Amino acid sequence: MSLLDVRDLQVDFGRRHIPAVRGVNFSLDAGQRLGVIGESGSGKTVTALAVMGLLPENAHVAGSVVLDGQQIVGLAERGLARLRGNTVSMVFQEPMTALDPTMRVGRQVAEVLRLHQGAESGPARERVVAMLAEVGLSDADRIADAYPHQLSGGQRQRVVLAMALINSPSLVICDEPTTALDVTVQALVLAKLDEVLDASGAACLFISHDLAVVSQVCDQVLVMLDGRIVESGTVEKLFTAPEHPYTRGLVATARLDLTVPGQRLPTVDDFYAGGDHG
Amino acid sequence: MKRAQLLTGLVLVALVVLTAVVAVFWTPFDPIRVVPGQRLLGPGWPHVLGTDGFGIDIASRLMVGARTVLLVGIISVGLSAVVGVPLGLLAGQAGGWVDEVVMRLADIVYAFPALLLAILLASVFGASTLTAMAAIGVATIPAFARVARAGTLEVMASDFVLAARASGTSRWGIARRHVLPNIAPLIGVQASVGFAMAILAEAALSYLGLATPRPNPTWGNMLRDAQQFLFVAPLQALWPGLAIALAVLGFNLLGDGLRDYLDPRLREVP
């Protein structure tokens, strides 16, 4: 049985039922890493939030999302809250704003422990510092006592990562976790993510608009466009034999090292009207 | 939902204005002359809402009270707008130390609620409708100045003002042609909300005996009278309070409705 099974997921918003996700199917085994790629508005974040049960009130969800044997769609808030942070956790895009500015980060990480395991504050503190060190924060003891505004973007994102991993969840959802970071920091955080996921054996749903980033963490990839999955397969297959014209465009823009100097850079549109830069 | 609010506000405000206008020409009974034999009658006919402790028709006094409230509202809101808006404009356009001085002055006046000003004025000149209007008017100047200044700052930062400045339009020209028309809706909203505040303040002042004195009726001093008979004729304390609450609600809803109607960006801002 797979860890996460999404069947015919449909999400629309508001009274006018503006569709965001129109019938998505995929599944994820324990420890497996799946990349979801697509432009903004393609429904990838909405899909992730549906798995978390964190969609806004005005969202209408249909279909089925089974996580660890439990149906998420229609589950009451209390049941969802028990899963969140424990079975499934999430790393968000904006490290600058994802942490409570008025609380020391160590306490925020410890909160996840206490919330689900009722841990005492003494041992909790030790585990928090250990976790902060594990995600690559040097001087973890000092950082635990810092407020978010005293940390850099990369440091904050590692704190968020620590919050997501400290309860050893079965599934970690990463929504563009490195997009807001500097390129150099991005590579470091990605490498660390790869490492800690390996160590914990958690599965990962990794959302990004950047195929190059996805390929560093995942082996399987879904391509989403306008709320539908248009292509799926291994990273390898996507790079070597993309089928959908949109995917071909993505690959070309991810492999800019292949373009000839002086030539116009490829865009996704080039791959629709019979253009054949690929 | 928002439409219903605006509509309710309009209806309530129209009701107050209509009552006040009618009261200028006609009231069912004399609102001032004491009728000893008719004291503390309950609601009925011909005294629809009954009579007060002096035997005067309550409905008639309420109507005249609407007149007073509108008068105080118009004069005091007018006063604070006429002083506050230019000050805010000046502060917003000039910036620098002018801005600092104007806003500090506004802060000082802000520390004086209308009630304290009215107390000062009443103790010097004796309580009257005039001292109440002056106190409320002066006390609300800072609110108008703040709104006008904030609006001016926003307009001054816009591209069309930059273009006007580049083409050599004078400061006064910019203020008249660009800033004023653009902040007019904000001022309108503030006027409506300010009106509601003025009604509340006037009522409180006349309740405390710091505004229009007896025998001239205001909603506030009617309540002051009614309180003496609370054990005997409790209904008397109902009508003037209801009149105040409905009038204030009307102007508040109108202000909120206008805000939403004129500028959707301002939604959700209290």
Place this chain on the structure above:
Amino acid sequence: MQLALRLARRAGVFLVSLLGASLLIFLVTNALPGDVAQVLLGTDATPEALAELRAQLGLDQPLAVRYLQWLGGLIVGDFGSSHLNGQPVLGLLAPRLAVTLWLVLFGVLGSLLIAVPAGMVAALKRRSWPGFTISAAAQVGMAIPVFWGGIMLVLVFAVWLHWLPANGYVPLLRDPAQWASHLVLPALTLAGVQAAVLIRYVRSAFLEVLNEDYYRTARAIGWTPMRALLRHGMRNAAISLVTVLGLQVSSVLVGAIVVESVFTLPGLGTLLITAVGQRDLLVVQGTVMFLVLAVLLISALVDLSYLLIDPRQRTAGGAR
């Protein structure tokens, strides 16, 4: 360093405002066409008697000198004295201060106890009936004049139900139970009216929190919406609410003055209204000055409470 600068600047603003306010009060109370002596002795007083009283009250000095004398008195705690009975204003204020303080304290606490939960629910349930109901109730509550609210409470709880006294006051030390029962209705009146105003601000402060990423993070680690708001919303909402509370200080004080009148509590408000009725100018002048001083001081303190709530304000140069 930055912190010291901010404190100094706030203190400067406080002093300038205080000076401006004192000047305003002095000018208004001296704007009388006649003067205090005239008011005291009436229009049929002899010129000799007037001149004598003027000299006695120091009214023959130039305006500027009199202002400076008054200001000097204020600095050493001399708020002037009544020219009806010669009692010093401060002596009149002292025994009444406690009444007003209790009223303001319970009024503010009560309004927070009502407005914070109500505003939270209004924000969290903004699309369903609890949210609508609270917002509508607040809108109606804002339109209710404080004295009418008080009178209606008296009508229900004193006249009809006989649960609580309609007016009057008993000092705490004389009889705590009586003291409490006399304060319930006044404090409730003040709290209710203030709460109606506050609910809107609380609601929008929490609406802001609901849109923040850290709220979503709190939900993602397993907090339910209400507990996420309590745990991570309170402090953050408080940051924007403090500003509002600072601006509310004067309206609370005004409310207290009116409420004292409704329930005939022997506080500062009653003192003021009585003094106005007797045209006791110096008592009015001194008491108003005292109240304005209180307003300015409390708003300054409320401003500084930022430092306690928001850690970003505490670190030097680390703002945002």
